[in-house]
Amino acid sequence: MDPIVAAAGAAMVSAMATDGWQHVRDAVVAWWRRHRPERAEDVGSELEALRGRVLTARREEDEDTEQALTGAWRLRLQQLLEEDPELAAELRRLLDEHLTPALPPEEQDRARTVVMRAEARDSARIYMAGRDQHITES
DSSP states (O other): OHHHHHHHHHHHHTTTTTTTHHHHHHHHHHHHHHGGGGHHHHHHHHHHHHHHHHHHHHHHHHHHHHHHHHHHHHHHHHHHHHHOTTTHHHHHHHHHIIIIISSSSSHHHHSOOOOOOOOOTTTOOEEEEEEEEOOOOO
């Protein structure tokens, strides 16, 4: 799954539980309207219905439901990018400009993606970290 899709799906579902949800919803519907105008209104209605489910899941501390909703939106966004890979940049902009800023500070870091790939051969070593790393070798 594209890392942008994973981050956007998670951020969208998390944003449903925030006070800034209406702004996020409007931005998401506008994004869909630009790229799939025939689906935009249905997406808006679905988002409103899902928000109630997210709020209930948070209130009942039901992480499974929230994860399932996140997974559903990730799949939907992934399908959209498979149909039109050039939408990845637009999705990144939606994530950076609307979804992530709507999240509480403690959730914003999770919405940012870090992708690291490495390949070691022979006697090579690879040290990778998303943040601090301390290596002591004798």
